[in-house]
Amino acid sequence: MPVYDLFSPIRSSLQCCCALLLAALLSSMSMRSTIARPTPRLPAADTTDAWAHLLPYLDDEPNADVLARWQAWMDAPLNLNTTTADQLMQLPGLTLRQALRIVSYRGEHGPFERVDELQRVPELSGVTYRMIAPFVQVRQHESDASRSAGSAWWRANWQMRGLLRAGRRIEQARGYTGETSVPYLGSPYRSVLRLRAWNDNFDTGLTTDKRPGEPLEWDPGARQYGADHLIGYVQMQNRGRLRQLVIGSYQAAFGHGLALWTGTRFTSAYGTPHVLIRQGSGLRPYRGTNPHTYFRGVGATVRIMPQVDATAFVSHRNRDATLDTLQQGAVVARSLRSTSLRRTTTERQYRRVLPTTHVGGHVQWSSPRLRVGLLGLYAQFAHPLLPEPRPDTRFQFAGRWTTHWSLAAHYAPTARLTLVGEGALTGLQGRTAVLGLHADMGRGATLTVRGYAGNRHYDPLDLGGLDGASIAGTQGAEARLALTVHPHWTLYGALRQTHTRVPQFRTTRPETATRASASIHYDPHERLHVRLQGQWRTHDQRVSVTRPYGPTVPQHRSRIQHKARLHMRYAFTNTLRLSARTAWTQVQLYDGPETGTLLWIETDYAPRSWVSANMRWTLFGTDGFESRLFAYEPDVRYGFSVPALFEHGQRAHALIGVDLTQALHLEAKYSVMAFTNRDTIGQGRAQIQSSRVRNWRVQLRWTL
Numbered sequence: 001m002p003v004y005d006l007f008s009p010i011r012s013s014l015q016c017c018c019a020l021l022l023a024a025l026l027s028s029m030s031m032r033s034t035i036a037r038p039t040p041r042l043p044a045a046d047t048t049d050a051w052a053h054l055l056p057y058l059d060d061e062p063n064a065d066v067l068a069r070w071q072a073w074m075d076a077p078l079n080l081n082t083t084t085a086d087q088l089m090q091l092p093g094l095t096l097r098q099a100l101r102i103v104s105y106r107g108e109h110g111p112f113e114r115v116d117e118l119q120r121v122p123e124l125s126g127v128t129y130r131m132i133a134p135f136v137q138v139r140q141h142e143s144d145a146s147r148s149a150g151s152a153w154w155r156a157n158w159q160m161r162g163l164l165r166a167g168r169r170i171e172q173a174r175g176y177t178g179e180t181s182v183p184y185l186g187s188p189y190r191s192v193l194r195l196r197a198w199n200d201n202f203d204t205g206l207t208t209d210k211r212p213g214e215p216l217e218w219d220p221g222a223r224q225y226g227a228d229h230l231i232g233y234v235q236m237q238n239r240g241r242l243r244q245l246v247i248g249s250y251q252a253a254f255g256h257g258l259a260l261w262t263g264t265r266f267t268s269a270y271g272t273p274h275v276l277i278r279q280g281s282g283l284r285p286y287r288g289t290n291p292h293t294y295f296r297g298v299g300a301t302v303r304i305m306p307q308v309d310a311t312a313f314v315s316h317r318n319r320d321a322t323l324d325t326l327q328q329g330a331v332v333a334r335s336l337r338s339t340s341l342r343r344t345t346t347e348r349q350y351r352r353v354l355p356t357t358h359v360g361g362h363v364q365w366s367s368p369r370l371r372v373g374l375l376g377l378y379a380q381f382a383h384p385l386l387p388e389p390r391p392d393t394r395f396q397f398a399g400r401w402t403t404h405w406s407l408a409a410h411y412a413p414t415a416r417l418t419l420v421g422e423g424a425l426t427g428l429q430g431r432t433a434v435l436g437l438h439a440d441m442g443r444g445a446t447l448t449v450r451g452y453a454g455n456r457h458y459d460p461l462d463l464g465g466l467d468g469a470s471i472a473g474t475q476g477a478e479a480r481l482a483l484t485v486h487p488h489w490t491l492y493g494a495l496r497q498t499h500t501r502v503p504q505f506r507t508t509r510p511e512t513a514t515r516a517s518a519s520i521h522y523d524p525h526e527r528l529h530v531r532l533q534g535q536w537r538t539h540d541q542r543v544s545v546t547r548p549y550g551p552t553v554p555q556h557r558s559r560i561q562h563k564a565r566l567h568m569r570y571a572f573t574n575t576l577r578l579s580a581r582t583a584w585t586q587v588q589l590y591d592g593p594e595t596g597t598l599l600w601i602e603t604d605y606a607p608r609s610w611v612s613a614n615m616r617w618t619l620f621g622t623d624g625f626e627s628r629l630f631a632y633e634p635d636v637r638y639g640f641s642v643p644a645l646f647e648h649g650q651r652a653h654a655l656i657g658v659d660l661t662q663a664l665h666l667e668a669k670y671s672v673m674a675f676t677n678r679d680t681i682g683q684g685r686a687q688i689q690s691s692r693v694r695n696w697r698v699q700l701r702w703t704l
Contacts, residue, residue, distance in 0.1 A: 167697025
């Protein structure tokens, strides 16, 4: 097949944009300050470009919940004068040690008056401050506010926000046109409604989500009231000994997450070392659109002693599952479905068919240097779980009920050393443990090391795991190093190796996987950011090899992948920014290598304070699906877009935001992706008879 030169039609435009970025880089490197500047009382740390530090999280581990949580914090920032260390710990870039320092500083010096006072907190670097500043605020202390307002504490300082989003793919898939025997039951539109009202002590919210292809109907018998996804909650917090009471939909995260962590996890293949050291935030209201990763019931946290918090929670909801009837007539659940859609009659037969009950408790003792937490969880299913007999399911949990136990500790003996550990038991035979340390070695060097192991019977179901995945039958170690060699230069390195003794889905034998990555960050000033990143990873994969004579034979081959990426971002003015990225990947498969390349140019323009625009043009070319590339792209607030780019083509989008009034904001996005070597896109019911696919979405947000 002849090679299509995708870049030739617009080579001059790309060269021009890259030349502008290169000129900005060279000029910034040659700039020298000739004016002596007095040392200010509070160092000015620019936070306008915080996303430049946060985007690596989304690029490396695309996660809609991560983005939604960040944007929820931006809409309703944490109050530095009332928030706890556990809540601060969940902010990106912040360790538990730093969170405790913030709370301790507040206790010693009184309430914060401005957010930039965080720069006075010991051990809080300028980079960390820039990352967390958009997510925090300073509000009047509760008692002072109540007295000045002359009103009851449950009526003071209410804020309300709402969001309504609609969108669809313009091209019709076969599932909507009646060309398949099992069509989609709903329209191709997606609609989302979010409502929230809160103050320092109360918080309540409602979220509905109708996904493309799902029906919008009122059917109490099927437990559907309009949109298929409907959740809500009411929360009260910080009232005497009652730290938190949540009724409705919520998530829970404790310790390192081996036994229970249904909330958001910040991970990064290239990112800073601290992401390996975790500390769960306990209970948290759930406002997201994932219909599987939450509890529904009641949970509360009470301070029973000055240093002891106790948490109890109970949940009952119907889960999506694959049911089967045995020859004896017994009904069993073959698997829990955590990614299912509900668009067709076939998909809806798995919908909410497994009543599930969870009861749990957690006790935590805290001191300035040591935290110890004990967790117990009981889970019961209306039908017993019985996985299909396969090599990779041989040791998975089977039964009608199970228990999870864990003991976690977080110890900071000095200001520069943090030790963490957790041991967990699942079921009758599951065992797992993780140990880690985070060390500040001085002179801009930090090191994080983590080791973990799980026996073959360890099965957290979908309630926990390491970084969101089970480590059954796995031993692994990971190390990350960050080194600031110059105020403008930071180096990151990471190495991870795992050995799994239990066969996985695509293998039938033990396998070893290795991942190594390096990243160079260059930030000469607040206008320019440069990132150069590389990654190498290998793991075993089971493949089917066809021989010239004889049947197809399954074999195991090593899959080796190389990645490289260069990202540049420059702010010409406070209203105009230009970004560019080039990425390359090569995957070594059993039948030869596959290569993929990507190049995009992006512009952010805000000519007025009430209007902004973001536009991106992407070119991509890959040899196949295995060499596909991902790149997070801006979207409407609480939206999420990480398209998979493969084959040969280009993609473009335009995102416009307008403040109609002080309390009303409108956003609109249009995107198009066109292929040069395909006449159809997708497969099965999702197939489109076109070489391009277009999407639009409009969103209205209001504040009261």
